[in-house]
Amino acid sequence: MEAQNEARSKVFNDPIHGHVELDPLLIKIIDTPQFQRLRNIKQLGGGYFVYPGASHNRFEHSIGVGYLAGQLVEALQTRQPELNIDERDILCVKIAGLCHDLGHGPFSHLFDQAFIPKARPGVEWKHEMASVHMFDHVVESIDLKLEEYGLVLPGDVTFIKEMISPEYTEPLSKATYVLSSSQGPYKGRSKDKSFLYEIVANKRNGVDVDKFDYFARDCHHLGIQNNFDHRRFLQFVRVCEVDGQKHICTRDKEEDNMYEMFHTRMSLHKSAYQHKVNKIIETMITEAFLKADEHIQIAGSGGKMLTLSTAIDDMEAYTKLTDHVFEQILNSSSPQLDEARQILRKIVTRDLYKFLGEIENPTQVCTCEMIPLWKEELAQELLQSREGLTPEDFEVQKITIDYGKSDRNPVEYIYFYSKYDPTEAFKMKSYQVSEFRRKYFSEQTFRFYCKKTDDNTLKADREHFDQWCRRKGFSKASGNI
Numbered sequence: 127m128e129a130q131n132e133a134r135s136k137v138f139n140d141p142i143h144g145h146v147e148l149d150p151l152l153i154k155i156i157d158t159p160q161f162q163r164l165r166n167i168k169q170l171g172g173g174y175f176v177y178p179g180a181s182h183n184r185f186e187h188s189i190g191v192g193y194l195a196g197q198l199v200e201a202l203q204t205r206q207p208e209l210n211i212d213e214r215d216i217l218c219v220k221i222a223g224l225c226h227d228l229g230h231g232p233f234s235h236l237f238d239q240a241f242i243p244k245a246r247p248g249v250e251w252k253h254e255m256a257s258v259h260m261f262d263h264v265v266e267s268i269d270l271k272l273e274e275y276g277l278v279l280p281g282d283v284t285f286i287k288e289m290i291s292p293e294y295t296e297p298l299s300k301a302t303y304v305l306s307s308s309q310g311p312y313k314g315r316s317k318d319k320s321f322l323y324e325i326v327a328n329k330r331n332g333v334d335v336d337k338f339d340y341f342a343r344d345c346h347h348l349g350i351q352n353n354f355d356h357r358r359f360l361q362f363v364r365v366c367e368v369d370g371q372k373h374i375c376t377r378d379k380e381e382d383n384m385y386e387m388f389h390t391r392m393s394l395h396k397s398a399y400q401h402k403v404n405k406i407i408e409t410m411i412t413e414a415f416l417k418a419d420e421h422i423q424i425a426g427s428g429g430k431m432l433t434l435s436t437a438i439d440d441m442e443a444y445t446k447l448t449d450h451v452f453e454q455i456l457n458s459s460s461p462q463l464d465e466a467r468q469i470l471r472k473i474v475t476r477d478l479y480k481f482l483g484e485i486e487n488p489t490q491v492c493t494c495e496m497i498p499l500w501k502e503e504l505a506q507e508l509l510q511s512r513e514g515l516t517p518e519d520f521e522v523q524k525i526t527i528d529y530g531k532s533d534r535n536p537v538e539y540i541y542f543y544s545k546y547d548p549t550e551a552f553k554m555k556s557y558q559v560s561e562f563r564r565k566y567f568s569e570q571t572f573r574f575y576c577k578k579t580d581d582n583t584l585k586a587d588r589e590h591f592d593q594w595c596r597r598k599g600f601s602k603a604s605g606n607i
Contacts, residue, residue, distance in 0.1 A: 195223030222289035229256025245435035285314025366551035528568035
């Protein structure tokens with residue numbers, strides 16, 4: 127424990143959680159280049175171009191998740207000593223919360239959900255994977271002696287990685303790991319501590335401290351009301367056994383609060399994450415990155431040079447890849463980056479692809495396979511008023527917004543307990559749920575944009591779009607959203 131005695135904890139003044147004190151080992155990780163890069167990765171990707179207050183980054187979010195992870199596991203330790211939660215468990219949970227987003231690329235989810243699938247089709251890659259690799263890179267790059275902080279290797283390291291990425295399994299080699307077809311069994315902790323895996327990334331019902339922080343933080347910076355109170359959850363959280371498995375539960379009277387959590391998620395997606403301007407800006411950034419990909423050179427390990435899309439294969443190169451690549455392209459004078467530069471200039475001058483309208487798809491009869499045909503038909507429709515349009519001049523996006531469990535009520539997946547018997551867990555019955563609750567929990571729309579529409583032709587183009595929608599029999603056609 128010599129290293130822990132030499133190091134000291136630090137206090138951060140966080141706008142969401144107040145004064146946050148973190149352990150010496152967490153401070154050691156925070157002070158690495160791999161963690162500091164998160165200062166330069168926007169939490170909401172292109173959302174900053176829509177919401178002026180959305181300037182917060184993955185850095186402060188990660189600190190918040192590390193803090194809340196500690197708060198939750200320490201609450202369980204105090205409330206239920208019989209769970210045998212020890213200091214190693216607590217430290218591992220805190221580290222997993224702190225490091226869960228180390229693997230995010232430029233503009234957060236834009237990179238792993240939009241850019242990489244198009245730049246490297248067929249490559250199985252998620253930011254959770256990269257977080258595990260980046261955690262290894264942190265440990266190796268500073269020769270971090272985890273055992274000097276009381277951890278037991280390799281079990282505790284495996285436990286941390288399993289919490290960061292619930293699909294993690296033991297590595298086949300030093301650089302890769304395979305995906306498990308199930309959520310367990312885990313190797314880092316025994317079955318009697320399986321509930322610890324529900325704290326940072328809860329794949330069972332989505333109730334975890336990652337969401338607690340980004341709901342509160344995103345609402346704060348976006349100026350959106352957050353009706354979910356994670357502090358109440360911490361007051362009532364406890365562990366119960368269900369069918370031989372231990373799960374995190376909350377009081378039955380907290381059903382309203384839990385519903386508000388998922389309602390907040392839906393509201394954030396509708397108002398911000400899936401905002402029509404935000405989504406088209408992220409589409410334009412993705413297009414620019416794809417055009418710039420092979421012309422951006424990043425030095426990796428051993429002096430090897432990698433591109434935007436291949437940097438994910440080398441954590442030394444990936445450490446250098448942040449949102450700054452946007453300015454790198456925008457301010458470049460290289461002829462090879464001219465096409466990408468022109469797209470980014472359109473963003474900063476607000477010369478965006480124009481929104482024509484959207485169609486509702488309540489029965490989900492429309493599929494992404496129809497998009498190429500729709501583009502061809504729209505090109506022909508708009509040619510009635512002007513020339514030069516091709517199917518490539520249209521962008522069609524499929525938008526799905528739900529409460530976190532597709533078309534199901536996510537509260538159905540939560541275990542509750544009553545004050546009369548805090549050891550017995552149960553799920554809410556349908557007759558116990560308020561009639562004020564909504565009956566549908568998912569909606570799907572297709573949005574249509576035109577890349578060559580300007581303000582002078584926008585009105586006519588939207589009229590032609592409406593005519594096309596009516597002939598197709600679509601339930602909704604609106605260009606005024």
